[in-house]
Amino acid sequence: MQSAITIASLALLSFLPISSTTQPVSSGSQPIAQEDEKSPLADAMGVLKHGQRSLKKAIKDPVANKAGILETLSAMEGATLRALALQPPLPEGMTESQSPLFQVRYRIQMTALLNTLLEMEQASLKDEGAKLPELYKALTAGKKGGHREFKED
Ligand code: HEM
Numbered sequence: 001m002q003s004a005i006t007i008a009s010l011a012l013l014s015f016l017p018i019s020s021t022t023q024p025v026s027s028g029s030q031p032i033a034q035e036d037e038k039s040p041l042a043d044a045m046g047v048l049k050h051g052q053r054s055l056k057k058a059i060k061d062p063v064a065n066k067a068g069i070l071e072t073l074s075a076m077e078g079a080t081l082r083a084l085a086l087q088p089p090l091p092e093g094m095t096e097s098q099s100p101l102f103q104v105r106y107r108i109q110m111t112a113l114l115n116t117l118l119e120m121e122q123a124s125l126k127d128e129g130a131k132l133p134e135l136y137k138a139l140t141a142g143k144k145g146g147h148r149e150f151k152e153d
Helices: 002-015 040-058 066-084 099-125 129-150
Strands: none
Touching (some): 040 066, 066 099
């Protein structure tokens, strides 16, 4: 009986539209921010900014600050995943046909950032705090590279 219910529920689920069973993904365009309202991407960047600041201090004593480091990294990973589902503002003069390549480059840099954050998390979990300063440098370099290409002045 129970298996019949399970099969029936599965059958029902398979008829549901995908959008009702998964998280929404980027529709390809961001809502336009009000004058004093930040864009969703700028919001995610704000989390990265605070996280980076707190990591800079915390990694000086990775043993005492392990819990805080892990909490900060988790918040930054979440923000990076949000940023990955968004699109950077298109530079002035960029045509639609140039845009897909631009989006791919953006995702390459954002996934590289996520990778660095995950490496930091792994180092912290394994009590390999000596690796953190080098990875922190990679984080800073990722930010510089990302902003050089995608952030408007
Ligand atoms: C640790 C890494 C990073 C930090 C701390 C960081 C921080 C920031 C901050 C503070 C802003 C300004 C937000 C505001 O206007 O209030 C910003 C904007 C922006 N960042 Fe980053 N960022 C990082 C990595 C990246 C990467 C890797 C990319 C691209 C691949 C990127 C792309 C952008 C873009 C496109 C904006 C402009 C967003 C907008 O105005 O809507 N950032 N970031």
